[in-house]
Amino acid sequence: MSIMNSRERVxxxxxxxxxDRVPRWxxxxxxxxxxxxxxxxxxxxxxxxxxxxxDFRRVFTRYVGPEFPLAPGVVxxxxxxxxxxxxxxxxxxMPHLKRLIDLGHQYRxxxxxxxxxxxxPLIPSMIAAGLNGLHALQPCxxxxxxxxxxxxxxxxxLLNGAIDSHHVLIxxxxxxxxxxxxQVLAIMxxxxxxVAGASHDYILEETPVKNVVAMFDAVTEFxxxxxx
Numbered sequence: 001m002s003i004m005n006s007r008e009r010v011x012x013x014x015x016x017x018x019x020d021r022v023p024r025w026x027x028x029x030x031x032x033x034x035x036x037x038x039x040x041x042x043x044x045x046x047x048x049x050x051x052x053x054x055d056f057r058r059v060f061t062r063y064v065g066p067e068f069p070l071a072p073g074v075v076x077x078x079x080x081x082x083x084x085x086x087x088x089x090x091x092x093x094m095p096h097l098k099r100l101i102d103l104g105h106q107y108r109x110x111x112x113x114x115x116x117x118x119x120x121p122l123i124p125s126m127i128a129a130g131l132n133g134l135h136a137l138q139p140c141x142x143x144x145x146x147x148x149x150x151x152x153x154x155x156x157x158l159l160n161g162a163i164d165s166h167h168v169l170i171x172x173x174x175x176x177x178x179x180x181x182x183q184v185l186a187i188m189x190x191x192x193x194x195v196a197g198a199s200h201d202y203i204l205e206e207t208p209v210k211n212v213v214a215m216f217d218a219v220t221e222f223x224x225x226x227x228x
Contacts, residue, residue, distance in 0.1 A: 001226040006055040009133065014110045014132055014158050016193040022223030023055040024216060025135070025160055027201035031207075039209045052216040053205055055195075089122055098129040104131065114201060118142035120149065127156050133147065136161030138199040139184075146187045159186075160195040163215055169205050171200055174214035181218035189223060196223060 004020045012019035026049060033045060042048050104111035112133030120143035134157055139146050146162055168180045188194040196219045203212060
């Protein structure tokens with residue numbers, strides 16, 4: 001197979017076909033990105049993303065309202081909360097989520113949703129709404145066994161993440177990160193439909209740069225689909 005560019009590689013993954021190699025996603029906190037550039041002696045953000053082989057580039061928009069007043073002592077609020085049974089999700093959340101998914105599809109875009117925690121009970125509803133991808137899989141959370149997620153949903157929706165940010169990237173060594181990454185890839189890569197990356201989008205400042213480099217170097221090493 002010839003070498004794909006990032007767009008071709010990512011679209012192949014969304015189409016659940018095997019690209020030349022596993023696409024890579026690297027979302028970082030500004031503090032980690034600054035630290036990584038300094039330690040790796042890189043001149044700018046793009047140099048870092050090229051170094052680790054990130055197949056994505058991110059465009060952000062500023063939230064303009066409406067404003068939600070916070071109670072005394074509260075520093076931030078999430079959009080919504082639900083219990084594990086999904087009570088209220090289909091009634092209150094899904095219609096609006098589907099409206100946004102449909103909007104993306106009108107522009108012929110693949111739509112990926114960032115979720116945290118143990119949200120496995122909600123995945124069937126997300127698939128039914130037409131969602132194309134889920135980011136980021138957190139294997140340390142309840143119900144998020146990677147082998148089961150791959151078996152049950154891997155052919156229906158793109159799965160992104162799964163390399164443990166907390167116990168592996170922050171607390172591990174380059175050697176243990178390499179081995180953990182290899183194990184995750186062995187589960188998640190067959191048949192395509194997977195993007196490799198950390199289990200949380202924001203790689204935190206306390207994460208050792210050498211561990212993040214080890215993770216993406218391991219994806220380079222073990223994430224090839226069709227070796228000559």
